[in-house]
Amino acid sequence: xxxxxxxxxxxxxxxxxxxxxxxxxxxxxxxxxxxxxxxxxxxxxxxxxxxxxxxxxxxxxxxxxxxxxxxxxxxxxxxxxxxxxxxxxxxxxxxxxxxxxxxxxxxxxxxxxxxxxxxxxxxxxxxxxxxxxxxxxxxxxxxxxxxxxxxxxxxxxxxxxxxxxxxxxxxxxxxxxxxxxxxxxxxxxxxxxxxxxxxxxxxxxxxxxxxxxxxxxxxxxxxxxx
Amino acid sequence: xxxxxxxxxxxxxxxxxxxxxxxxxxxxxxxxxxxxxxxxxxxxxxxxxxxxxxxxxxxxxxxxxxxxxxxxxxxxxxxxxxxxxxxxxxxxxxxxxxxxxxxxxxxxxxxxxxxxxxxxxxxxxxxxxxxxxxxxxxxxxxxxxxxxxxxxxxxxxxxxxxxxxxxxxxxxxxxxxxxxxxxxxxxxxxxxxxxxxxxxxxxxxxxxxxxxxxxxxxxxxxxxxxxxxxxxxx
Amino acid sequence: xxxxxxxxxxxxxxxxxxxxxxxxxxxxxxxxxxxxxxxxxxxxxxxxxxxxxxxxxxxxxxxxxxxxxxxxxxxxxxxxxxxxxxxxxxxxxxxxxxxxxxxxxxxxxxxxxxxxxxxxxxxxxxxxxxxxxxxxxxxxxxxxxxxxxxxxxxxxxxxxxxxxxxxxxxxxxxxxxxxxxxxxxxxxxxxxxxxxxxxxxxxxxxxxxxxxxxxxxxxxxxxxx
Numbered sequence: 024x025x026x027x028x029x030x031x032x033x034x035x036x037x038x039x040x041x042x043x044x045x046x047x048x049x050x051x052x053x054x055x056x057x058x059x060x061x062x063x064x065x066x067x068x069x070x071x072x073x074x075x076x077x078x079x080x081x082x083x084x085x086x087x088x089x090x091x092x093x094x095x096x097x098x099x100x101x102x103x104x105x106x107x108x109x110x111x112x113x114x115x116x117x118x119x120x121x122x123x124x125x126x127x128x129x130x131x132x133x134x135x136x137x138x139x140x141x142x143x144x145x146x147x148x149x150x151x152x153x154x155x156x157x158x159x160x161x162x163x164x165x166x167x168x169x170x171x172x173x174x175x176x177x178x179x180x181x182x183x184x185x186x187x188x189x190x191x192x193x194x195x196x197x198x199x200x201x202x203x204x205x206x207x208x209x210x211x212x213x214x215x216x217x218x219x220x221x222x223x224x225x226x227x228x229x230x231x232x233x234x235x236x237x238x239x240x241x242x243x244x245x246x247x248x249x
Numbered sequence: 250x251x252x253x254x255x256x257x258x259x260x261x262x263x264x265x266x267x268x269x270x271x272x273x274x275x276x277x278x279x280x281x282x283x284x285x286x287x288x289x290x291x292x293x294x295x296x297x298x299x300x301x302x303x304x305x306x307x308x309x310x311x312x313x314x315x316x317x318x319x320x321x322x323x324x325x326x327x328x329x330x331x332x333x334x335x336x337x338x339x340x341x342x343x344x345x346x347x348x349x350x351x352x353x354x355x356x357x358x359x360x361x362x363x364x365x366x367x368x369x370x371x372x373x374x375x376x377x378x379x380x381x382x383x384x385x386x387x388x389x390x391x392x393x394x395x396x397x398x399x400x401x402x403x404x405x406x407x408x409x410x411x412x413x414x415x416x417x418x419x420x421x422x423x424x425x426x427x428x429x430x431x432x433x434x435x436x437x438x439x440x441x442x443x444x445x446x447x448x449x450x451x452x453x454x455x456x457x458x459x460x461x462x463x464x465x466x467x468x469x470x471x472x473x474x475x476x477x478x479x480x481x482x483x
Numbered sequence: 484x485x486x487x488x489x490x491x492x493x494x495x496x497x498x499x500x501x502x503x504x505x506x507x508x509x510x511x512x513x514x515x516x517x518x519x520x521x522x523x524x525x526x527x528x529x530x531x532x533x534x535x536x537x538x539x540x541x542x543x544x545x546x547x548x549x550x551x552x553x554x555x556x557x558x559x560x561x562x563x564x565x566x567x568x569x570x571x572x573x574x575x576x577x578x579x580x581x582x583x584x585x586x587x588x589x590x591x592x593x594x595x596x597x598x599x600x601x602x603x604x605x606x607x608x609x610x611x612x613x614x615x616x617x618x619x620x621x622x623x624x625x626x627x628x629x630x631x632x633x634x635x636x637x638x639x640x641x642x643x644x645x646x647x648x649x650x651x652x653x654x655x656x657x658x659x660x661x662x663x664x665x666x667x668x669x670x671x672x673x674x675x676x677x678x679x680x681x682x683x684x685x686x687x688x689x690x691x692x693x694x695x696x697x698x699x700x701x702x703x704x705x706x707x708x
Contacts, residue, residue: 264703265619305551307619
């Protein structure tokens with residue numbers, strides 16, 4: 024019970040601080056829109072092509088823009104040595120991980136919910152035909168990104184070239200999840216329901232999320248305190 | 250026979266193969282105030298960070314009030330004031346203290362926060378964002394944060410460094426009060442005068458080793474460099 | 484003593500390889516592929532050995548986190564680096580084979596793709612190490628990353644395989660199926676020789692890492708004077 028309360032306090036703290044400065048939100052929203060814009064010039068796709076590439080395109084946007092939020096996650100604890108304040112508190116590493124992961128998840132999801140309509144407008148795509156299954160896939164994929172991204176944000180916070188190292192380390196690890204998410208998103212945006220063989224990707228997303236969340240919960244303490 | 254508040258047994262800290270701390274062993278009984286002195290790079294901050302549970306020793310153990318500081322519950326009774334103030338610029342003074350109050354599991358974080366804002370003279374600016382505070386105000390708020398949860402043991406890293414007059418006065422009064430209430434203090438220091446006044450014991454860390462550990466004498470107070478001269482290296 | 488063991492292993496590996504190269508060269512040409520099939524005797528063992536290396540790296544990483552003994556950290560980096568080289572051999576031989584048989588330098592078949600992703604994962608391990616100066620932190624974070632990478636490997640392999648099952652492409656090496664008996668012994672012997680080579684290279688790298696640590700220690704001690 025105390026654990027959950029601590030998680031809630033940390034999530035609330037991160038979100039409140041973010042709402043005051045809006046640094047991560049503004050950056051990731053803007054970045055998402057810029058990428059969508061550039062890719063529409065790069066490919067200038069017709070309707071058929073757009074449906075095929077929608078999965079890959081959207082997840083490129085989500086992961087790159089999401090990285091801006093993830094980088095900020097532990098970077099915001101650097102000024103004034105705020106991280107020491109959190110380490111001194113009777114909060115286990117796993118609670119700190121979960122609190123920050125939830126806050127990151129909310130922020131990245133918000134960016135995605137803005138990017139989707141913009142995608143629909145720029146690329147002239149009706150993407151809402153399989154809305155709730157699409158939301159499920161987006162949620163699962165975003166959690167995978169968030170779980171790995173949050174622990175690696177802690178790991179890279181003091182490294183040289185942090186902004187580059189985080190995506191460099193996290194993206195390869197996420198390839199299986201991205202594969203599933205991209206395939207399912209492409210199908211759902213095109214209006215096809217997930218059925219038959221393709222459900223294996225849903226299972227992959229679930230399994231991926233569970234495995235890496237568990238791993239992050241266990242290893243967070245080691246990353247924070249050595 | 251008072252209980253042991255801080256127990257350091259055979260602590261080594263390695264950076265790679267290089268020992269930053271070598272075989273540090275000492276105890277601080279409850280209610281005492283230990284001044285940790287030493288040159289820059291001697292290992293004071295490293296030792297304090299290990300005592301606070303921020304990093305692990307390579308060898309040996311530390312116990313605060315009988316428990317390892319890596320146990321979350323043990324940290325409930327420890328107050329830490331490091332080099333950085335550990336206060337969020339984007340939140341107000343009250344929000345900061347309320348946040349830490351909740352993290353430490355206080356039954357009434359709001360009340361504790363307000364009490365400490367008064368104690369440190371920040372009641373009038375409680376809703377101001379820390380970003381707008383002066384340096385002295387931030388330092389006083391940091392003191393409030395460190396003591397908010399009534400810790401039995403205080404770990405302070407060069408607390409008097411770069412404080413303005415008002416902040417020094419607040420800190421001294423707070424520490425005197427804490428010691429009078431039987432709390433234990435371990436503080437590292439360069440500002441020998443202010444620290445030695447409060448200290449009951451002194452320990453000298455020299456090149457990672459504990460070169461001296463004993464009671465603070467009147468001699469040390471009148472000539473702070475005495476310990477260095479007698480026990481330090483170079 | 485250690486050096487003699489290493490040289491002994493190296494000589495043994497060379498001898499086995501020489502003999503085996505002869506055996507391989509007199510094998511009759513495979514029906515569909517012509518000469519190039521012989522590359523499989525290096526392509527497959529390289530991958531298997533690299534995979535074993537990643538398991539050793541995992542064990543070494545976990546042991547470091549538990550015991551804090553830098554020997555395990557040195558072992559982890561040595562095993563990973565040499566494994567990375569072997570995995571590169573696997574990728575390059577696969578690429579050469581693809582060029583000869585299919586006319587393309589690369590194709591996204593399940594096994595090559597998985598191998599490439601694993602290569603990138605473990606290259607990330609080395610890049611992470613480079614970015615961290617302080618040895619204890621470097622060893623700790625590298626160990627954490629190594630654990631994440633190892634857990635990811637089977638997920639990568641399965642997900643790529645499912646991807647290719649749902650969207651098949653021409654297959655490169657037909658699985659087991661028609662693997663002639665006389666190939667098996669040659670393959671195993673080659674694997675032995677390459678494993679010996681792997682062990683020797685790891686020992687060299689391990690020794691180099693330990694020497695580097697000693698230098699760092701001496702340097703820090705000198706600065707502290």
